Amino acid sequence: MRIVVATCQVDYAGRLTAHLPMATRVLMIKSDGSVLVHSDGGSYKPLNWMSPPCTLREGVTTDPADESREMVEWTVSAAKSDDTLRILIEEILHDSSHDLGIDPGLQKDGVEKHLQELLAEHPATLADGLSLVRREFPTAIGPVDLMCRDEDGLSVAVEIKRRGEIDGVEQLTRYLELLNRDPALTRKGAVRGIFAAQEIKPQARVLATDRGIACATVDYDALRGMDDAEARLF
Template identity: 55%
Template sequence: MRILVADCSAEYSGRLNASLPLAKRVLLVKADNSLLIFSELGSYKPLNWMAAPCTLKDITPPNADDDVDTPTPEKVLRVTSDKSSDVLEVTLQHIYSDETYDLGEDPGLIKDGVEDHLQRYLAEQIERIGEGAKLVRREYPTAIGPVDIMAIDANGEHVAIEIKRHGGIDGVEQLTRYCELLNRDPLLAPVHGIFAAQTITPQARVLAEDRGFRCLILDYEEMKGTEDDSLRLF
């Protein structure tokens, strides 16, 4: 993991065009060459990024002429997508810190028992999201973390599923980040989102539906096949 703190600007071109003016930011460059740009604001969502598979070139520009007032950037990071024409170019005007760390093997996110079981049961019972649905895999890897479940619906389109015990706004934001990233991959798009939980707050439901996601309530006892020992009239 390479971590840079620098005054930088950025230009993203390709299927979408976006730019970031010069400001002090944090850059993360992962071992797979994916690059993420963060600022002090915006919670933990990156301002812009290039996901793997991609190629990164570290370019040191030539010295500026003496009569040119514009400062020469110390370095340019140019990241190109291996699957499309997308390019993210970050110009570093001043580098405060440039450090590389070996993080070693990561065991992955360990979830509490109920949430992990919900994920396993839903993967085994994937048609709960819709008739004809098929499982792609659990813990589907992305550059910003694993999606709980990736599936394909009856129409052959991908569905990213975020699972929580108690669904709040943070979970919807997490699903939003995954879907935004996955939909930039032409081999996956369109990717739909499902927010699944035992309970979902009214605010989270409104936000999820506003962003085009489906909400799915999971009955843990029913999914694990536990019989209800209470008395029944019928």
């Protein structure tokens, strides 16, 4: 991972446009190719980013405010769209690279881990005809919770959360981008995704739908066999 602290301006162009005026920010370039722009606030979420696969080109351009001065310019281009992230750097305050090694992955809490176990035993509750291929299917950026196969023989990657938020959709998107490069998984067609959670936030559902990812709300008690049909009003 490369970490750069710099005074910079950031412009995003693609399905929408966004502008971050000149300020000091943290730029993160991960080994999977993703580029993230962070401020000193806003919790864990980046101000802007480009997900892999993408290409980062570093060059020099003229300062728009002073044509006699040059500035460092980063251009991040998406591989599968016309989206671009343009970063103009006025001053670099820190620039370092670190090899983080292989991440062991997120250790799931009790409920989330149990959800994965239950859905592995009953994958058809997520979609008719779905069958389990493997739990914790490995990828270069971490394991997919469940790798399944639908009734047409197509591969389906399932990401499971207790609470479904935008970060989970982004995580599944990155997995799908990698999985769809594997000819062994895409012989019959593209790998599709299912985002499963006990509760899915509206923003996460909108983003998932936009990316062609199905959403499944999971009833934990029903899966555990605790859902008493006689106690229901309807």
